[in-house]
Amino acid sequence: MNKKLLIIGFVWPEPKSSAAGSRMMQLIAFFQSEGYSVSFASACAKSDNAFDLSTIGVDRITIKLNHSSFDDFALQLNPDVVLFDRFMTEEQFGWRITEQCPEAIKILDTEDLHFLRRARLQAFKDEKAVSNDYIFNDTTKREIASIYRCDLSLIISKAEMQLLEQMFKIDSSLLLYLPFLIDPISEEQQQTCSTFEERQHFISIGNFLHEPNYNALLYLKETIWKGIRQRLPKAQLHNYGAYASQKVDQLHNENEGFLIKGFALDVGDVMQQSKVLLAPIRFGAGLKGKLFDAMQNGTPYVTTTIGAEGVVEDAEQDFVCDVAEEFIDYAVELYQSESLWTTQQKMGFQILNTQFSKTNFEVQFNDRLHVVCKDLESHRQKNFIGQVLQHHTLQSTKFMSKWIEAKNS
CATH class of the missing domain: 3.40.50.2000 (Glycogen Phosphorylase B;)
Structure with missing residues (x-):
């Protein structure tokens, strides 16, 4: 029986428009090569530049924000792995996955560290050097909380790995350096x-x-x-x-x-x-x-x-x-x-x-997936901060979402 991957996309991938779109296509190709059937779900409207995922055998599902219909969808699909495209999707849908599919491995693809991007933008506008005053912003707290709530986070840059491990002391078991997956140039x-x-x-x-x-x-x-x-x-x-x-x-x-x-x-x-x-x-x-x-x-x-x-x-x-x-x-x-x-x-x-040898990084990614999958319970027990954040965030985002849904109905 095929393993099932659910990707919850912040946007539909546009590989000809952005590096993020190319990155997503590389991840889809990796999981398909490992025998996963892939479903891609997003609440975002499709643009004319969006790649037609059906041409590569990926199921496309339109989902709603703050709507319990996602619970039924997730429960029925029952994925083995859920990949969140950027921390914002984990905030929206992570608690629902935890409730409906508690055994699914949760992976966050950061794309890049949004809090770092925000810090540098503000420092640039202020014509100042990037300091801790800029780094420790509200987005930082949200994004790092999302990293802790997931079983594994994909980090695209060595510089960002170093920042997370050294400044924020995030355990390396929760992070995987996975840059662009590039075929060798012969x-x-x-x-x-x-x-x-x-x-x-x-x-x-x-x-x-x-x-x-x-x-x-x-x-x-x-x-x-x-x-x-x-x-x-x-x-x-x-x-x-x-x-x-x-x-x-x-x-x-x-x-x-x-x-x-x-x-x-x-x-x-x-x-x-x-x-x-x-x-x-x-x-x-x-x-x-x-x-x-x-x-x-x-x-x-x-x-x-x-x-x-x-x-x-x-x-x-x-x-x-x-x-x-x-x-x-x-x-x-x-x-x-x-x-x-x-x-x-x-x-x-x-x-x-x-x-950036594609083969080397794909092997490392596959090995890490097997390690996490082999003893998911133990992996999560070691991530106590993640358990704490999961408990409190699950309650706050859950009831905020339910309030929004009730308000809109």
Whole structure:
């Protein structure tokens, strides 16, 4: 009999629009390879960019927030594993899973640490360094409580693992470092990438609804691109991303070579046409999918410390630039120097093949699942804080949800 996985999605996955969407598709593929039948449920409305999960044999279920119909659904499905897509879904549905499916393993996929993203955003707006005053915010308490209530939480970045283990003293048995699951780039694939001479222009890419991406776009427009364009007057910057609003489209200026291209149907195609990716990310968290898209397609990049976090172990690399003038200088040099460009392209392939081997991480994930499954009761008994939070949160969220349902009926 097939094992059953229920994914409760914050949104329906959009792998062509966001790194989070790609991440979800990788997790689905992993569980299917391990023999799980997969059901994906979400209370979110589907967008035109949502992937049709039925094409890969995943059942799609629309669920309601604060509604007891979910209880009947969960009880009938009786999943072996429940995967919460971000802590917000665990807050909404975790207590219902605990009541209806107490033996189901509960996994939280954080995507990235939302509290860290929020802390960095506020510190950026205040023009201050990120301190504990920013880190210890309300989102921090909610997200860490969610981690404790789950049997296992998937952490996408080594930097975020370190933060959780060292600052918040979360036991390693509750955490698993699981970055993007990338297939190795073979020598043959590396050789078939477009060459330095075959490429032209700069590229930026990212979902425009994501605040770090929109901020980076404005920073490119107002600061970075002006400096590059002065030295490379014929170069263009092609800006791709889903959900381009009117305020994004208004940044388009052909005379400046700053072009808003909108949604990229094939990221690999536009990456292999481009010579250099510009990713001046000034706040955020997690891994940046755009860097992985670039490395997979042999496209060197210039980014910031925040952008490179969890990807580049040596932050002293020349392509990690937090000062605008240095960012501009390196981008121009990378665009003009074939030897530098080739060296960085090879480094990108090496990073993927040595630090993000899909096979290694899938084995580790599978091993951890077996350990938790083998003695779930003992695993939960060792997580006493989780039991305390489960008890109190179960009561508070349960009756708040029931009150909302009664109010809406």
